Amino acid sequence: MSAKARVSIEWLSGCSGCELGIVDLHEKLLEVLDEIELVRIPILMDVKEYVAADVGILTGSIRTEHDRHAAREMRRLCKSILAFGTCPVYGGPHSSAYPHTTDELLDGAYRSNASTVTSEVPTDVPRLLAGNRPLDSEIEVDLYLPGCPPHPAFIFEALMSLVRGRAPGIGRHSVCFRCERKMVKTDRKTLRRAFEGEFDPEICFLSQGCLCFGSVTLDRCLAPCTKVGVPCFSCGGPSEPVILEPQKDVRSEVALRMSHLTQIPEAEIVAEIERQAKTHFAYAMASPVFRQKPTFLLKKWTQSPTPAGGTA
Ligand code: SF4
């Protein structure tokens, strides 16, 4: 029997949900463990030092000095690096701090926050960098697996492709491809949120006046949310056309599709997406994929006075 591939895991700034995603492999984990040896996995082992490995899995984003050091050490010691989850691929949900300076964040979390025990900013933790960044802003990445966390089916395939040295057999579809709701034309004239009124479980949210970002989101989740009545908020990051084509942006793509399906004017939908931009762009707004688009004006949108009924 050939030697098992050595796999080393490190977490940067994230929530540990991706480590749980690995555990969610369930019985497939046994199949994985036939081929790999986990030589470093901080969620299971009390391990501080970095070790040589065939595959390095990094979860979380580059937010602190420690993240930067850890990413460099992993790159130095691992033959291949897997960016595991939306955090290392695009920055992840804490990218929503993008419109704010570090000082504003510390002020909101500590100095001016009546609910924290102390107003002192802690000094015995790794220093925050100027902003949140994806992993490839610091080191070279061999394979990207977005998802918050990725679905076990994609985790298995990504891991096996790296261990066996072959291309991953992972689809390039959007979330809509897996969603069973039907896009139909309706006479809906007003926008509404998912918690406002009844929704037909078989009809697309867009047709019913509710924003859903499944058409501009890469499927690394098998579309669980729309099955249980929740519109897609794009935690898997942008779809391939949005990534590859500079003229395609999430805001105008969704607004155009929704205006075709309903009687709601496109400009109204665009304005609503801008009002909710911190939600709908949150997972990838730290990434150049969004920030380099000339239409991405988050700082301006969040500085505008919030229109009635909206939250920025
Ligand atoms: S990608 Fe999502 S689940 Fe994974 S660490 Fe980041 S926030 Fe947590």
Ligand code: SF4
């Ligand atoms: S836009 Fe949302 S609800 Fe409509 S088909 Fe796509 S994922 Fe389903």
Ligand code: SF4
């Ligand atoms: S929000 Fe969208 S991308 Fe995220 S798990 Fe739900 S359906 Fe998938």
